[in-house]
Amino acid sequence: MDNKLKIDLKLDSSIQDSLSSTSIKLTKDCNSSFCAYNFDLPSASVNLPTANIISGKKNLHLDKVSGLQIFTTTSGAITSFVIYTAGVPSNARHEDAMAYFYQQVQNLDAAGWQRYIFPNEARIPGAEASKFTNLNEVVGKNVGTGPWMDPNLKLSKQIWVSMRMFDPWRFYNGNEYLDLMVQRENSEDDPQNRGSYLFTWMFKSESEFYAEFVRAEDRERWRELLPAELTRMGKERQKTEAQLKKMGIKIDENYKDAKPPVETD
Numbered sequence: 001m002d003n004k005l006k007i008d009l010k011l012d013s014s015i016q017d018s019l020s021s022t023s024i025k026l027t028k029d030c031n032s033s034f035c036a037y038n039f040d041l042p043s044a045s046v047n048l049p050t051a052n053i054i055s056g057k058k059n060l061h062l063d064k065v066s067g068l069q070i071f072t073t074t075s076g077a078i079t080s081f082v083i084y085t086a087g088v089p090s091n092a093r094h095e096d097a098m099a100y101f102y103q104q105v106q107n108l109d110a111a112g113w114q115r116y117i118f119p120n121e122a123r124i125p126g127a128e129a130s131k132f133t134n135l136n137e138v139v140g141k142n143v144g145t146g147p148w149m150d151p152n153l154k155l156s157k158q159i160w161v162s163m164r165m166f167d168p169w170r171f172y173n174g175n176e177y178l179d180l181m182v183q184r185e186n187s188e189d190d191p192q193n194r195g196s197y198l199f200t201w202m203f204k205s206e207s208e209f210y211a212e213f214v215r216a217e218d219r220e221r222w223r224e225l226l227p228a229e230l231t232r233m234g235k236e237r238q239k240t241e242a243q244l245k246k247m248g249i250k251i252d253e254n255y256k257d258a259k260p261p262v263e264t265d
Contacts (some may be wrong), residue, residue: 120233126153
């Protein structure tokens with residue numbers, strides 16, 4: 001790959017490593033707590049660059065990158081980055097967007113990424129999804145990682161088109177985390193069959209991810225506050241799963257939580 005058309009990205013590494021891997025020009029903007037590096041191109045541009053995500057045992061390659069935001073500490077350590085990929089042409093068939101998405105799921109799996117479930121939400125496999133009529137609720141509570149968001153579940157076109165566009169599929173790989181969001185604008189002429197898509201990949205370091213488990217004003221103390229919060233969340237999951245089992249819903253007992261960076265009770 002021509003050096004001009006790719007950029008290497010690795011969480012917790014120095015931004016200088018990414019900048020030295022590419023000749024793509026990124027704009028830099030800093031405040032007292034972080035720096036942001038950005039570039040964007042029209043999604044219809046030819047020769048859109050590739051992002052090479054260095055993570056775990058196998059790198060992940062994302063083609064047709066139309067936009068990128070890299071966030072760092074003031075000292076230059078990468079804490080998160082957001083990648084925007086075109087994926088499919090404008091006004092594409094929904095089936096083509098679905099095929100692109102599930103190809104990315106396969107690529108993620110091959111690179112060691114797996115489904116993430118919030119510690120307070122029940123471990124319901126996608127095979128049980130049809131037992132829940134509301135795509136974003138489990139026993140009356142709104143969820144972010146419910147069975148319908150199991151990336152291993154192949155959705156029907158009807159369900160795909162009906163899903164909320166701001167709900168991401170969530171993954172983790174060791175101590176790194178990913179939200180993959182599919183944004184869609186349905187065609188005015190043929191909304192059930194065509195639409196324009198943007199695929200948004202938000203990669204977060206362990207510290208960036210777990211700091212979001214506490215209130216914004218407490219984030220500097222997240223390591224101190226996280227154990228109690230994870231314990232509370234674990235008890236909530238146990239209660240929900242016990243209720244679901246009584247309803248005849250299967251629980252994925254083989255699902256193992258990502259290992260948090262703190263000890264819990």
